[in-house]
Amino acid sequence: MPEQSLTRIVPILPVKDLARAMDFYRSLGFAAHSWQNGDSYGFLTRDGLEIHLTQSDMLIENQNPCGAYFYLDDNTAAALEAEFRAAGVKILSPLAPREWKMNEFVLSDPDGNLLRFGEDIS
Secondary structure, three states, X not given: OOOOOOOOOOOEEEEOOHHHHHHHHHHOOOEEXXXXXXXXXXXXXXXXXXXXXXXXXXXXXXXXXXXXXXXXXXXXXXXXXXXXXXXXXXXXXXXXEOOOOEEEEEEEOOOOOEEEEEEEOO
């Protein structure tokens, strides 16, 4: 087995309207860095994390096709949830301690991709 190991993973989330999705992620504080393949693929970053978006005409409305879990530094979840609320983002499940030892909240992008944000409380 080679000595090289995996260094990171990037979610690729399907969206119906790339421009609308990019605007939504900008409201979460992500910065757009590139558009590829015309206007069907793009990526965004925030705090050293990266999300890719790919436009797809095969999404079924009101179904959660994909998602991502964002691990947060301790004692930052409340401030981040407040930041998102102030930006007008609807929180699906408010910040609360979960049985899996995470203090987390959940939101959805315009295409139903679930985004979970949590901090360790073990």
